[in-house]
Amino acid sequence: MTKLAINGGTPVRTRPFPKWPFWDKAEIQELLEVIGSSVWGIGGVQVPAFEKAYAHYHEAAHGILVNSGTTGLEIALKAAGIGPGDEVLVPAYTFVATASAVLTVGATVRFVDIDPETYNIDPAKIEAEITPAARAVLPVDFAGRPADYDAILKLSAMHNLLVIEDAAQAWGAEWKGKKVGAL
Incomplete structure (x- = not known):
């Protein structure tokens, strides 16, 4: 087995990392x-x-600057009329903001398992979590990788659910040539 650099092995990197952030x-x-x-x-x-x-x-009609992605999600949920008595389906693996935004507007979080290949919400598992109180699916484009919007949009249309994207981790990522966050 190769020795770690700290134990006398060869370092993986010999030059210092560049300074960050860098501003010109x-x-x-x-x-x-x-x-x-x-x-x-x-x-x-x-x-x-x-x-x-x-x-x-992002080829969107409007952009509204807010202090955080969490606040952006809260605004989107409120604008969609989601509140007490409603359920929102979110991926089981995500940053806490996804679920906390749902709770902040008074709705209930329903966690949906993820696809182990993408770490995004698994569309094959969404339908089993849909209840009469379900109003929306809130997929997260995890680590810059867009969720499977074809399957999510199809399921959402079948069950009359809103889709509210959490694209905070995916600025500039695209789904079929369209920027996420503005689908």
């Missing part, structure tokens, strides 16, 4: 402008431009 001069100038404006959040000078650029990149 233009990015530093933009950061200084934002800091100098004294408005860093909602209402900041860069917010409308970022929303527009992000929506355009």
Whole structure:
């Protein structure tokens, strides 16, 4: 067996890792402008431009900047009218925000097992978890890999369920040529 570098074996990497985050001069100038404006959040000078650029990149009609993916999910659930008495199907393996957003709006989480090959919600297991209280499926595009939206959209249409995407881990990823998060 090969010895670990800490025990005298050959190191896998001999050069230091690059510094992160790395900002070029233009990015530093933009950061200084934002800091100098004294408005860093909602209402900041860069917010409308970022929303527009992000929506355009994802081929979406609108982009709304929020403080976190969790807040984005909560807003989407509320906009869909999901609340007390409703159930939302989420993958059993995900960041806590997926389930906590459902709980925050007063709905109940129903966990659905994942596909061990993709770590995404397993469409073959969704139907068994659908109850009369189920209102939505909230797939997560885990680690940049889109969920199986063909199967999810088909099942959702059959059972009159909404699909609310959690694409926080998949900026720029595509499903059949369309950016996730705007399907």
